[in-house]
Amino acid sequence: MTAFVPAVSVVCALLLGLSPLTARAGLGENVAHIEQDRVVLRGTPVQVTRSGAYDRHELQTAAGVQVREFADRSGRIFAVTFNGPSKPDLKVLLGTHYTEYATATRPSVSTHKVYTHASGTLALSIVKLPRGFTGSAFIPDAVPVGVDPRQLLQ
Amino acid sequence: MSRLSRWFFVSGLFALSACGGGGGGSSSSGGTPMLPAVSLSTTALNFGNQTINTTSAAQSVTLTNSGSASLSISSITLTGMDAALYANTTTCGTTLAVNAHCNISVTFTPTTTASTNAAVSIATDAAGSPATVTLTGTGSTLSSNAFQITIDQGPVGINTANIAYTTVTVCTPGNMNQCTTIDHIQVDTGSYGLRLFKSELGAVTPTIVKDPTSANAINECVIYADGYTWGSVGQLDVSLGTRTISGVTVQVLGDTAAGSPPNSCSSGSGKYESTVALFGAKGILGIGVFAEDCGGGCAQLPAIPQWYYTCPSGTCSPLAVALGNQVKNPITLLPPPENNGVVIDLPAVSGVGQATLQGAVYFGVQTQSNNTPAASAIWYLLTGQGTLTTTYKGVSLPNSFIDLGSNGLFFSDSSITNCANSVGFYCPASPLSLSASIAQTAATFTVDNAEADFSANPNFNVFAYLAGNNSSPTAPTSAFDWGSPFFFGRKVYHLFELNSLGTVQGPAIAF
Numbered sequence: 001m002t003a004f005v006p007a008v009s010v011v012c013a014l015l016l017g018l019s020p021l022t023a024r025a026g027l028g029e030n031v032a033h034i035e036q037d038r039v040v041l042r043g044t045p046v047q048v049t050r051s052g053a054y055d056r057h058e059l060q061t062a063a064g065v066q067v068r069e070f071a072d073r074s075g076r077i078f079a080v081t082f083n084g085p086s087k088p089d090l091k092v093l094l095g096t097h098y099t100e101y102a103t104a105t106r107p108s109v110s111t112h113k114v115y116t117h118a119s120g121t122l123a124l125s126i127v128k129l130p131r132g133f134t135g136s137a138f139i140p141d142a143v144p145v146g147v148d149p150r151q152l153l154q
Numbered sequence: 155m156s157r158l159s160r161w162f163f164v165s166g167l168f169a170l171s172a173c174g175g176g177g178g179g180s181s182s183s184g185g186t187p188m189l190p191a192v193s194l195s196t197t198a199l200n201f202g203n204q205t206i207n208t209t210s211a212a213q214s215v216t217l218t219n220s221g222s223a224s225l226s227i228s229s230i231t232l233t234g235m236d237a238a239l240y241a242n243t244t245t246c247g248t249t250l251a252v253n254a255h256c257n258i259s260v261t262f263t264p265t266t267t268a269s270t271n272a273a274v275s276i277a278t279d280a281a282g283s284p285a286t287v288t289l290t291g292t293g294s295t296l297s298s299n300a301f302q303i304t305i306d307q308g309p310v311g312i313n314t315a316n317i318a319y320t321t322v323t324v325c326t327p328g329n330m331n332q333c334t335t336i337d338h339i340q341v342d343t344g345s346y347g348l349r350l351f352k353s354e355l356g357a358v359t360p361t362i363v364k365d366p367t368s369a370n371a372i373n374e375c376v377i378y379a380d381g382y383t384w385g386s387v388g389q390l391d392v393s394l395g396t397r398t399i400s401g402v403t404v405q406v407l408g409d410t411a412a413g414s415p416p417n418s419c420s421s422g423s424g425k426y427e428s429t430v431a432l433f434g435a436k437g438i439l440g441i442g443v444f445a446e447d448c449g450g451g452c453a454q455l456p457a458i459p460q461w462y463y464t465c466p467s468g469t470c471s472p473l474a475v476a477l478g479n480q481v482k483n484p485i486t487l488l489p490p491p492e493n494n495g496v497v498i499d500l501p502a503v504s505g506v507g508q509a510t511l512q513g514a515v516y517f518g519v520q521t522q523s524n525n526t527p528a529a530s531a532i533w534y535l536l537t538g539q540g541t542l543t544t545t546y547k548g549v550s551l552p553n554s555f556i557d558l559g560s561n562g563l564f565f566s567d568s569s570i571t572n573c574a575n576s577v578g579f580y581c582p583a584s585p586l587s588l589s590a591s592i593a594q595t596a597a598t599f600t601v602d603n604a605e606a607d608f609s610a611n612p613n614f615n616v617f618a619y620l621a622g623n624n625s626s627p628t629a630p631t632s633a634f635d636w637g638s639p640f641f642f643g644r645k646v647y648h649l650f651e652l653n654s655l656g657t658v659q660g661p662a663i664a665f
Contacts, residue, residue, distance in 0.1 A: 064458075111560070124626055124629055127379060130541065140627070140628045
């Protein structure tokens with residue numbers, strides 16, 4: 001079932017005792033802050049689809065990129081996927097994991113088409129399509145039991 | 155081989171003889187010798203590959219008397235063992251006044267596939283006579299509606315695998331005396347438009363493309379999976395094979411006039427590929443199924459980041475750019491009917507691989523016999539992202555695509571061992587014979603141990619069984635990337651967007 005979720009209110013964030021309003025969601029963070037991601041990405045309103053072990057929060061950025069953030073039952077975002085005409089701002093989507101991505105060793109000669117990164121804390125795949133990008137990022141040990149990452153791509 | 159040679163250029167005119175030297179000249183009243191001097195706009199003309207028994211477009215050299223006395227020209231002749239393959243015409247008479255100039259035009263008509271060497275010899279009364287212009291060119295059996303592509307090691311100092319390159323001649327718009335020929339331009343069907351490093355342009359000067367509203371120069375960011383480029387947008391006259399296309403909008407990579415890449419281009423984009431060494435080629439020629447590199451999404455307001463920018467006073471902002479000012483797939487600018495598509499033709503590779511592989515790109519689809527698919531060929535319609543569904547081991551992968559610019563087959567299969575050192579490639583213990591379906595058509599392929607193939611064949615740059623993983627463990631993608639090995643032994647027909655063949659509407663692909 002798909003439901004429209006309004007912007008997370010300040011009251012809600014305060015009640016949950018979370019970080020200040022400027023905090024963002026992104027990988028590893030709490031989905032309560034996803035509205036901040038939406039604002040930064042100038043995205044469409046977030047739509048939430050509930051599944052057994054997770055909720056899928058979906059928006060479309062101003063550049064037309066479909067972004068999905070997957071939160072487990074505690075609200076922690078364990079996966080992010082994207083597909084669209086450009087690469088979304090990974091600083092937003094990867095949250096605190098961005099630094100690991102940004103400082104990772106790159107091949108000396110670029111492939112231009114594929115980028116993958118694998119560690120105990122971040123698994124990331126980016127594919128450049130003939131026009132656009134598709135990709136996913138996961139916190140490997142945070143995927144809920146019984147969830148196959150491939151099913152999140154459907 | 156001529157594809158590796160480049161024209162030699164210096165800024166402005168190249169003085170072959172300065173004042174002074176031998177006697178015989180008259181002197182001014184102040185005692186300075188009055189002598190003629192020869193300056194040439196270039197000392198080498200490269201005709202690249204030319205179909206045998208056809209005549210190239212003329213290339214010309216400007217001869218200027220840069221001395222202080224009238225120049226006497228006694229002869230302009232073709233010399234060298236292949237002189238008979240070249241022909242020249244000239245506007246130069248027997249004398250040339252101080253500061254006057256004249257032109258020498260040369261054409262090349264090869265009769266065999268050999269490379270050739272000749273020169274124009276200009277005998278005058280200036281010091282250093284005769285002045286010479288070296289002429290190089292190679293006879294080719296390519297059809298006139300094709301240009302050659304070669305898989306080799308890449309630019310000097312870079313050792314690539316399965317990357318196809320070509321040689322492109324570019325000229326300052328409208329000035330056929332100011333041209334340069336650049337080898338090792340990567341040929342890509344997964345992108346659109348020509349991008350060249352500024353460092354390779356020599357004296358060739360692109361015409362800056364400006365935003366019609368603000369009159370500010372347009373700059374561009376291009377994001378790849380693992381890095382990005384930045385540069386100015388300009389127009390050049392571009393020659394591919396025997397075809398010359400005027401006023402092609404290109405990206406000039408590493409152009410300092412564009413300033414530094416803005417944060418919205420560089421942030422989260424990986425490595426800044428600001429040099430030939432970092433990029434792996436002297437440029438890239440995108441000739442896939444779309445006409446512009448970005449398209450309609452970049453023409454609308456609000457302008458989206460990561461593509462076009464203007465940078466007044468050094469501060470860059472995203473810019474909406476009409477399709478007509480975007481970097482353009484040059485093939486779409488050819489006169490009809492050759493502007494409707496391209497055919498990539500690479501021969502089969504025997505066994506694991508070989509040192510180099512030569513093939514061709516044909517202009518147009520179904521315009522003549524060499525670019526017409528068999529009547530039985532199936533056309534596959536592509537999405538607006540250039541993708542078509544591939545099914546591998548029962549899983550449907552809707553973001554799949556066929557791409558000459560990918561140097562292997564890239565897909566995700568956790569049962570195949572990843573290489574330990576050649577990160578990103580597969581290293582199965584023994585070769586695997588596999589199959590996947592492109593739409594409803596089964597395609598078989600072999601995956602070999604990439605590291606073993608690399609180390610056993612250090613002089614190879616073509617690897618038929620190269621495949622790799624486009625996913626991290628637990629971070630899957632829904633893409634099967636049919637890279638260059640898919641092209642070996644096939645003709646792959648690309649029908650551009652906005653074109654149709656019968657009931658087939660581009661973008662579409664057949665093989």
